[in-house]
Amino acid sequence: MFIDKKVIIAEFIKRPNRFQAYVKLNGEELMVHVPNTGRCREILVPGSKVLLREEVNPTRKTLYDLIAGYKDNKIINIDSQxxxxxxxxxxxxxxxxxxxxxxxxxxxxxxxxxxxxxxxxxxxxxxxxxxxxxxxxxxxxxxxxxxxxxxxxxxxxxxxxxxxxxxxxxxxxxxxxxxxxxxxxxxxxxxxxxxxxxxxxxxxxxxxxxxxxxxxxxxxxxxxxxxxxx
Missing domain, CATH: 3.40.1350.60 (Trna Endonuclease; Chain: A, domain 1)
Structure with a gap:
């Protein structure tokens, strides 16, 4: 299946709780939603590349979902949906x-x-x-x-x-x-x-x-x- 929304690359910074993470995008630190309650510790490593999916919804607190990460050049999708x-x-x-x-x-x-x-x-x-x-x-x-x-x-x-x-x-x-x-x-x-x-x-x-x-x-x-x- 194709992801029909905009997907961009960012740098992972930290994940303070199960649902939120911070990434660096275009030199700016911003909070994103993590659609996975698992640990994903070997994927979400500070400094690693991650993929964000844009979610344009005025009721959301965040503009992006963190849907995947790179591990040794392998893309691992972490979106639980x-x-x-x-x-x-x-x-x-x-x-x-x-x-x-x-x-x-x-x-x-x-x-x-x-x-x-x-x-x-x-x-x-x-x-x-x-x-x-x-x-x-x-x-x-x-x-x-x-x-x-x-x-x-x-x-x-x-x-x-x-x-x-x-x-x-x-x-x-x-x-x-x-x-x-x-x-x-x-x-x-x-x-x-x-x-x-x-x-x-x-x-x-x-x-x-x-x-x-x-x-x-x-x-x-x-x-x-x-x-x-x-």
Whole structure:
């Protein structure tokens, strides 16, 4: 998908809290919004290059969103709103082979007490529920999730297990928001409970997908499937 708003390069200065950062743009220091509550410490390094997306909205406190950073010449998209949009595009273009048979794609659908990112179905009545997790943490080509403890993420996996037990299709897709990735694993050192839940989901028949992305300054699209090591 293409980013249809103006994107510019700035220099990262600091991030005083989860939602705000300061950057240097044209010699001026200004505050920007960070659309990601994860830590992103290995990306948002003082002095590094970052990408800003212009958001012209009179009700906003900031003019820009910090949507990506450069790490060793690799662009890593950190916009938490992007993964669902990228996966939606990929589903419609039949780029996820296992899910290509579903021609009806619905976003943010409730099932019982759960709310999933996607409900997929087709003309013969098959239903499939899909959760999407954006991945921004990488070390030497190895990607991991989460980069901060996530009880909410663990609950999503347990909800997918229950959905599978009821006879519906269920899966979680880890969208790695960068390219040149060797493999994906749960980040047990950060959140062992999430890793245990992911392994339980796999044993319970929940599909686990991991895809890297092709990323540029003004685009991001789902690309190659990545090996999963649980």
């Amino acid at each position: 992007i993964p669902n949009k990228v996966v939606d595009e990929a589903l419609k273009n039949k780029k996820i082979g296992h899910l290509a048979k579903y021609n009806i794609i619905q976003r943010e659908k409730t099932f019982g007490n759960s709310r999933f990112d996607f409900k997929l179905s087709n003309d013969i009545g098959e239903e499939y529920y899909l959760e999407v997790k954006g991945v921004t943490f990488e070390v030497d080509g190895k990607s991991m999730f989460p980069d901060a403890p996530t009880d909410r993420g663990r609950k999503h996996l347990l909800e997918l297990i229950e959905t599978k037990k009821m006879g519906f299709g269920a899966g979680v897709l880890f969208l790695i928001q960068m390219d040149k990735i060797k493999n994906f694993s749960p980040y047990d050192d950060m959140d062992k409970a999430f890793g245990d839940a992911l392994r339980l989901a796999y044993k319970s028949g929940v599909n686990i997908f991991a895809y890297e992305c092709e990323v540029g300054e003004n685009f991001i699209t789902l690309n190659n499937q990545v090996e999963i090591i649980l």
